[in-house]
Structures are given as C-alpha cells and as structure tokens.
Amino acid sequence: MAARQIYNPDGFKNIAEDGKVTGFQFQFKAQYYRGITLSILHNISVNVDGEDFPREDISITVNGETFTLDQALTVVDSDYRWEFGEFAAITVKKEGGLAAGKHHIKSVQLIVPSYMPFPIEAVCETDFVIE
Amino acid sequence: MASDIKRSISLYSYQDEYYDGVLDLEGCLRETAKTGTTGVELLAEQMIKKFPKPIEDEEFRAHWFEMLKKYNLTPSCYDAFLENRIYSNRTLSLGEQVNMMKRDLRLAGMLGFPVIRTLVSTPMDVIEGSLEYAEKVNVKIGLEVHAPFSLNSGWADGYMEMINRTGTKYFGFIPDMGIFCKNIPDVLRDKARRQGASEECLKIVDDAYAQRVAKGFVKIKYDLDLGKANMEYRMANGMKEMMDAVEKAGGGPADMMYAGTSFTYSWSDPQDIIDNIDYIFHTHAKFYNVHEDYVETAVAIPEVVEAYKKAGYTGFLSSEYEGGEHLRDVGVDSIEQCRRHQEALRRAIES
Numbered sequence: 035m036a037a038r039q040i041y042n043p044d045g046f047k048n049i050a051e052d053g054k055v056t057g058f059q060f061q062f063k064a065q066y067y068r069g070i071t072l073s074i075l076h077n078i079s080v081n082v083d084g085e086d087f088p089r090e091d092i093s094i095t096v097n098g099e100t101f102t103l104d105q106a107l108t109v110v111d112s113d114y115r116w117e118f119g120e121f122a123a124i125t126v127k128k129e130g131g132l133a134a135g136k137h138h139i140k141s142v143q144l145i146v147p148s149y150m151p152f153p154i155e156a157v158c159e160t161d162f163v164i165e
Numbered sequence: 166m167a168s169d170i171k172r173s174i175s176l177y178s179y180q181d182e183y184y185d186g187v188l189d190l191e192g193c194l195r196e197t198a199k200t201g202t203t204g205v206e207l208l209a210e211q212m213i214k215k216f217p218k219p220i221e222d223e224e225f226r227a228h229w230f231e232m233l234k235k236y237n238l239t240p241s242c243y244d245a246f247l248e249n250r251i252y253s254n255r256t257l258s259l260g261e262q263v264n265m266m267k268r269d270l271r272l273a274g275m276l277g278f279p280v281i282r283t284l285v286s287t288p289m290d291v292i293e294g295s296l297e298y299a300e301k302v303n304v305k306i307g308l309e310v311h312a313p314f315s316l317n318s319g320w321a322d323g324y325m326e327m328i329n330r331t332g333t334k335y336f337g338f339i340p341d342m343g344i345f346c347k348n349i350p351d352v353l354r355d356k357a358r359r360q361g362a363s364e365e366c367l368k369i370v371d372d373a374y375a376q377r378v379a380k381g382f383v384k385i386k387y388d389l390d391l392g393k394a395n396m397e398y399r400m401a402n403g404m405k406e407m408m409d410a411v412e413k414a415g416g417g418p419a420d421m422m423y424a425g426t427s428f429t430y431s432w433s434d435p436q437d438i439i440d441n442i443d444y445i446f447h448t449h450a451k452f453y454n455v456h457e458d459y460v461e462t463a464v465a466i467p468e469v470v471e472a473y474k475k476a477g478y479t480g481f482l483s484s485e486y487e488g489g490e491h492l493r494d495v496g497v498d499s500i501e502q503c504r505r506h507q508e509a510l511r512r513a514i515e516s
C-alpha cells in the first residue's frame with residue numbers, strides 16, 4: 035500500500051504556442067469523493083517555488099475543453115464535469131515557462147459542495163522536475 | 166433472536182480504490198458481492214461518469230441490471246446531492262430545487278433503488294414539494310441523520326411535525342452510525358500521532374469525549390444556517406473548554422486537528438432507533454476501522470444492531486467505510502475493511 039497520488043507525475047510540462055513557450059501545465063485529481071459540476075469549483079490557486087500566479091492566468095481542461103477559472107463558474111454541462119478519480123489539466127500563463135530542473139508546487143483546490151457549511155480547501159503539494 | 170435485517174455495502178466505501186483506478190464500477194460490485202452481502206448502495210455522481218446522462222440511456226441501464234444479476238445484488242439506496250448552489254451568485258429557487266429532487270427520484274427509480282438519501286441541507290419545503298412525485302415513482306426520500314444531528318431532537322421534531330401533518334409514507338430518516346460512536350476512531354488518533362500530536366493533548370480530547378458520552382450530548386437545534394447551528398452545538402458540548410485545555414497543554418496543529426475533528430462524532434442512545442423505527446427506511450452503517458477480531462473501535466456495533474433487532478427493523482444496514490481518509494498518507498485497504506465490517510454485522514445480526 036502506498037500514499038495517495040494527487041498529481042500525475044508525468045503531467046508537468048511547459049506549454050508552447052507558435053513556437054513560443056507561454057506557460058506551464060500540471061495535472062491533478064480533485065480531493066473530494068464524487069465528480070463535480072465545474073461550477074462548484076470556486077478557485078485553484080497556484081504557487082511554484084514561492085511565486086503566486088494571478089487567477090486570470092489559470093485555466094482548467096476537462097474532457098478536451100478548456101475554461102478559465104471564471105468561465106468554469108458557469109459550466110454545468112454533464113460532459114464537462116471534473117470526474118472522480120480523473121486528472122484535470124491546469125494551465126498557467128508564464129512567459130518562457132518554468133526553467134528546466136527541480137521545482138516545488140503548492141496548489142489549493144477550493145470546492146464548494148452545496149450541502150457543506152464550509153468549503154473544501156484542499157492543499158496539494160509536491161516536488162517535480164521540468165525536463 | 167431471528168432477524169430479517171438485510172446487509173448492504175455503499176460503494177462510497179471503495180472510494181480510495183476507485184480513485185486510484187484499482188476498481189471501476191463493476192469491480193466495486195464484484196467486491197461487494199464477495200463479502201456475502203446482498204445489497205448495494207450507489208452515489209451516482211461518484212461512479213457514473215457524465216452524470217446524469219448515462220442513466221437516461223437504455224443500454225446503460227440494461228448493463229447495470231445485468232451486473233446486478235451477475236453479482237446477485239439488490240439496489241438498496243441511491244445517494245443524492247441536491248446541488249442547490251450550483252451557481253455561485255444564487256441559491257436555486259424552490260421550484261428549481263423541487264425539480265432537481267424529482268430528477269433524482271426518477272433516476273433512482275430507473276436504476277431500481279427504492280430509497281434516495283437526501284442531505285440535512287435540503288430545505289423542508291423542497292422535501293414537502295417532492296412527496297407527491299415520490300409516491301408516483303414509488304421511491305422514498307430518506308433524510309440522513311448524520312453527526313452532529315440526531316433523532317429525538319429539536320431538529321428531528323421539525324421533520325416529525327411535517328410527517329404527521331402530511332401523513333406521508335414517503336419521507337423518513339436514514340440514521341448514520343457515526344451518531345453511535347462510543348470512542349473517537351483509532352485511525353484518527355494514529356494519524357494525529359504521525360503528524361506530531363502529544364499524548365497529553367490526545368488524552369485531554371479523549372477524556373472530554375468520554376465525558377460527553379457519559380453525560381449525554383447536548384442535541385443540535387433546527388436551523389437552516391448549518392454553520393451557526395453546528396457552532397452552537399459545539400459550544401454547548403464544551404468545545405471551548407476543551408480547546409483551551411489543549412492550548413494550555415501546548416497543543417500544535419496536529420493536536421488541534423484531533424480536537425476539532427472529535428466534534429464530528431457523537432453518541433446517541435440506541436433507544437432512539439426503537440422510538441423512530443416506523444420512519445427509518447435505510448441505515449448507513451458508518452465505520453472507521455474494524456480490527457482482525459471484527460471489533461469496530463468507535464461504533465458500538467453489537468449494541469446498536471441489538472436495538473435494530475428489538476425494533477423489528479427489516480431494512481438494510483449498509484456498510485459505509487470512512488476510515489480511509491485518515492490513512493491516505495500510509496495506504497488504504499477498503500476491500501479488507503468492508504469484508505471485516507460485513508462479518509461484524511453478520512455476527513451481530515445473527516447472534
């Protein structure tokens with residue numbers, strides 16, 4: 035038996051558009067026990083090596099469609115849920131991306147199930163390497 | 166004493182294996198059947214992808230019923246989530262919420278479930294507005310009685326008043342056995358230790374819990390503001406005094422986590438089951454850790470099952486494993502836990 039895996043170890047990479055590196059991406063699973071309509075995902079904060087990234091520069095991809103965090107608040111289509119046990123890809127804008135080598139990420143999922151008096155704030159941390 | 170109590174497993178129990186991709190929906194059904202149980206409880210939003218679309222599909226339903234037949238399982242309860250804050254700028258209107266409840270009743274019926282579980286956050290008028298439809302599709306609505314809530318309380322009285330006023334046979338309760346914890350689960354205590362909790366602080370919290378059990382818990386009031394009701398409940402049960410003592414003993418984050426979490430468990434008199442048996446449609450047999458000798462460390466299984474037997478209960482006791490969340494740093498084995506828990510239930514029922 036091993037500890038629960040939150041991040042996809044093979045999911046960390048820089049993202050290029052038109053030959054220019056525009057940001058980085060990682061994949062993780064929702065730290066909750068059922069699939070959720072994206073509209074109850076109120077935030078994903080991202081901090082890499084101590085650097086915070088603005089909310090508007092963060093987007094989420096599920097089932098092949100990408101939404102900014104603001105757009106996700108209105109996504110209620112059943113084809114675009116964050117399914118339980120499935121990785122979502124999080125893309126963060128950062129000119130030039132992350133440098134090759136070791137990094138540390140702290141990302142917090144803010145999920146707000148309707149029945150809970152307090153939201154779920156799942157702190158997800160890991161070390162990773164950009165090739 | 167002979168008993169017609171039936172056993173079931175909620176697939177919630179296998180969430181860690183499902184999360185890891187070790188079990189899919191059919192794998193969960195297979196493991197459920199292997200324990201010798203006959204009932205299955207489902208959280209559709211947990212294990213049916215693209216919820217609720219597939220349930221509308223005849224082919225999907227045919228496959229579902231084929232699997233139930235293959236594994237000799239009977240649907241016991243469908244756990245619904247009334248997502249009434251699906252939009253962040255407003256709560257759904259009463260009519261919208263009733264429609265959502267009707268949708269869940271219909272979906273549950275299509276999968277063969279006789280009961281849906283609804284949560285304490287479901288407003289009373291949403292339940293009342295759905296009763297006629299529940300009768301039409303012949304699916305009952307069971308309100309989960311989950312700690313810190315309890316039967317025979319001001320909170321439960323509000324619902325009893327509604328039952329008596331409407332004369333409905335389609336609304337009742339689903340007790341969660343987390344309301345019958347004699348102790349704080351050992352898996353939580355061990356997690357606190359791994360995180361650096363001190364034995365002195367753990368003892369303060371354990372002693373305070375034992376005192377609450379001995380004195381009887383002050384019951385929670387009915388209030389749709391669940392946060393407020395919960396805080397009042399905690400204060401009335403001595404949370405401040407306990408927290409102050411932990412702080413004075415130099416408690417750190419792990420001690421505080423243990424102290425705070427201790428208020429998510431409670432002890433009710435099993436007589437509550439006997440008093441309310443006519444309104445109990447289903448039961449979440451919540452558990453946290455069953456040892457090799459089939460003893461659950463927190464829930465008083467023999468004592469509680471005895472009350473169900475005395476009351477003549479004929480519904481399901483549905484295993485709901487919740488110890489895994491305290492073992493995720495070291496590894497979870499829900500399959501073995503469910504096997505042991507089913508055996509513990511079987512012994513208690515048949516003894």
